[in-house]
Amino acid sequence: MDETLLRALVPAATGILVRRGAGFAAAEDAVQEALIEALRRWPEEPPRDAKGWLVAVAWRKFLDSTRADASRRRREALVDAQPAPGPATVADDTLALYFLCAHPALAPASATALTLRAVGGLTTREIARAYLVPEATMAQRISRAKRTIAGARLDQPGDVATVLRVLYLVFNEGYSGDVDLAAEAIRLARQLASLTSHEEAVGLLALMLLHHARRPARTGPGGILVPLAEQDRGLWDTRMIAEGVDLIQSVLARDRLGEYQAQAAIAALHADAPTAAETDWPQIVEWYDELVRITGSPVARLNRAVALGEADGPRAGLAALAALDPGLPRYTAVAAYLHERDGDPATAARLYAAAAQAAPSLPERDHLMRQAARLNAGPR
Structure with a gap:
């Protein structure tokens, strides 16, 4: 059974239940229960229509839960309104769920956890293990997040930039425990890029791929950190690099530059250099100039100082560094x-x-x- 394919159906199924009248929290819980049942049953009984099966089982679980509530008349009305069985042809609400889970009212930690559960299809236990926190703590975080957005509707406009920030936060958590968050973030970013023509969604996917391609070379024996200049480039994933480079080249041609595209262009220059000595530092400085122009980020200015030190010599880098706040992370x-x-x-x-x-x-x-x-x- 392809668990990745199954998880990809989760946001669409959740959206369909919400469209049928379920609240977001109830719909998300029902789909999670259906997902667990699918993981148990599908290896022996694969359905002909995977999405239809997941929606039907989730809807049944929602109705079972609804029948246990106090408002019996409203429950009976929902039962009477149950649609006839058949293929799930309702419009895919995946993109709307991305927006909902990255709601500006949510703290970043809550938004990332809710996105992994409602859009990524991970269980609370898996998310807790990935973040190395007790399952009860993660359950409370997710419950609070769902209460916070309880009144939000799927048809409200969303902010792609907020969604991208959430996915980037997930990616930067990397790998810890049973769930590879970097790989999960790439899967979700790939899905998001396919749902929207937004240039920054493509730029973020390219950036993730280019960074992730270097992962096998980042640590040495005993888990010691290996700096970029000292990494064995033969360990880099060339297919992932090629995909990332193709993506960033295609999206830069649209001439609508954003911060993730600029970062991906920098990562592509690093990945394209056969050796550290052959890195095109002057061009990297130019891209950092663009990134600083777009974001004004002190961290981007710090990284620019490093690049300038490589391109024009350490004195130039130190001069650029002197203009920055010594309290910046990694300044020292x-x-x-x-x-x-x-x-x-x-x-x-x-x-x-x-x-x-x-x-x-x-x-x-x-x-x-x-x-x-x-x-x-x-x-x-």
């Missing part, structure tokens, strides 16, 4: 790298050690400590 690590390249190992070692103390993850902390120790040991 960037300063250490540029000082090392500028021939000042003592300052670089001190900064690497300081950066390690503020590192957001254990692998990054260990990497920075190794850099400091290497410089403190002196030349061999």
